[in-house]
Amino acid sequence: MAGEQDGSGRWVVHGERPIYESEWVTVGLADISQPSGDRFEHHTVTLPAAAMTVVIDDAGEHVLMSWRHRFVPDVWNWELPGGLLDEGESPAETAAREVEEETGYRPRSIEHLVTFEPMVGTVRSAHHVYLARGVERTGEATEVNEGTFEWLALADVPELIAQGRIVNSGSLVGLLHVLAFSGRAAPSGAQ
Numbered sequence: 001m002a003g004e005q006d007g008s009g010r011w012v013v014h015g016e017r018p019i020y021e022s023e024w025v026t027v028g029l030a031d032i033s034q035p036s037g038d039r040f041e042h043h044t045v046t047l048p049a050a051a052m053t054v055v056i057d058d059a060g061e062h063v064l065m066s067w068r069h070r071f072v073p074d075v076w077n078w079e080l081p082g083g084l085l086d087e088g089e090s091p092a093e094t095a096a097r098e099v100e101e102e103t104g105y106r107p108r109s110i111e112h113l114v115t116f117e118p119m120v121g122t123v124r125s126a127h128h129v130y131l132a133r134g135v136e137r138t139g140e141a142t143e144v145n146e147g148t149f150e151w152l153a154l155a156d157v158p159e160l161i162a163q164g165r166i167v168n169s170g171s172l173v174g175l176l177h178v179l180a181f182s183g184r185a186a187p188s189g190a191q
Helices: 002-006 091-103 154-162 169-181
Strands: 012-021 026-033 039-046 050-056 062-070 075-079 082-084 105-107 111-116 127-133 135-137 148-153
Touching (some): 050 091, 050 105, 050 169, 062 091, 062 169, 082 091, 111 169, 127 169, 154 169
Parallel strands (some): 050 127
Antiparallel strands (some): 026 039, 050 062, 050 082, 062 075, 105 135, 111 127
């Protein structure tokens, strides 16, 4: 905390310019100085903010997850429902909307668990993770490319992680948070 409090460990950004921009990603070059005094250009990547939800059934024994393929790393894995924030939408609104669009269920309650940056050294992309306790069926899913959703036993999640069947960062953070703090309060300072 000393570096944060006195500024001695701060990297200084002298400027930043985009070198590629689309609605999905902005790649930039930042002119920075490190605490040592070294100055150079560093790549930055900015992605839209995302929200995802750990959906737990009424009994608290199952989690709703999708088995899906991700073409960029060419992996199959279990993922939580989630997606990108629409303009003017709060992360909680996105989380609830995405659950309903992807699964056909509406969360009865939704609470914020944690917000994290998945690659904090290079990428800006806030990921907001929520917990929904119980859902109501509203119809069929309207998102047809999000994989096949199933209720998985929460007790099986550690083994699925160990087997590499859950590799998505938002899913890992959300599920590990729920498993770590189930039955007790999250640490103070959690949002």
